[in-house]
Amino acid sequence: MTIVAFDPLPALLGGVLIGLAATLLLWLNGRIAGITGIAAGAMEERGGERWWRLLFLAGLIVGAGAMYVTWPARATLHSGLPLWAVLGAGLLVGFGTRLGGGCTSGHGVCGLGRLSPRSLVAVITFVLTAVITVFVVRHVLGVAS
Structure with missing residues (x-):
C-alpha cells in the first residue's frame, strides 16, 4: 500500500465538523450523536423526536453529496x-x-x-x-x- 499526496486538511475539517455537530446536538437537544440510535429512532419514533432525527440523517446525505460535488476525486472509494x-x-x-x-x-x-x-x-x-x-x-x- 502506498500513500500518495497525503493531505490532512479534509480529515481535519471532517473531524472538526463531526465534533461540532455532536457538541451542538448535545447542547441544543440533550442527545448523543450516535448514528445507530438516531437511525433506529427515526424508524420507530413519532412526532417531534422523529423529525430532528430525519433532519440529522438528511444532513449526513447532503454532506456526502456536497463532498462529492466539491472534491469528486476524494469522494471516490x-x-x-x-x-x-x-x-x-x-x-x-x-x-x-x-x-x-x-x-x-x-x-x-x-x-x-x-x-x-x-x-x-x-x-x-x-x-x-x-x-x-x-x-x-x-x-x-x-x-x-
Whole structure:
C-alpha cells in the first residue's frame, strides 16, 4: 500500500465538523450523536423526536453529496471487493452496532468525550475487531485492496 499526496486538511475539517455537530446536538437537544440510535429512532419514533432525527440523517446525505460535488476525486472509494461482500459487511456492521448498543460515533466520539467506561470497552472492541477482520481478509482469505 502506498500513500500518495497525503493531505490532512479534509480529515481535519471532517473531524472538526463531526465534533461540532455532536457538541451542538448535545447542547441544543440533550442527545448523543450516535448514528445507530438516531437511525433506529427515526424508524420507530413519532412526532417531534422523529423529525430532528430525519433532519440529522438528511444532513449526513447532503454532506456526502456536497463532498462529492466539491472534491469528486476524494469522494471516490475503491475497495476492490465485490458488491456482495460490501453489502454483507454493511449488514454485519449494522447488526453489530445494534448488538453492541451503539456505534463508533456514539461510543467513540461522544462516549469517550464523556469519559464513559462502557464506551471505552466498546471502542477497544471495535478496534480489535477491525484489526482481526483486516488480518483475516488480507492474509487468510488473500483479498488485497
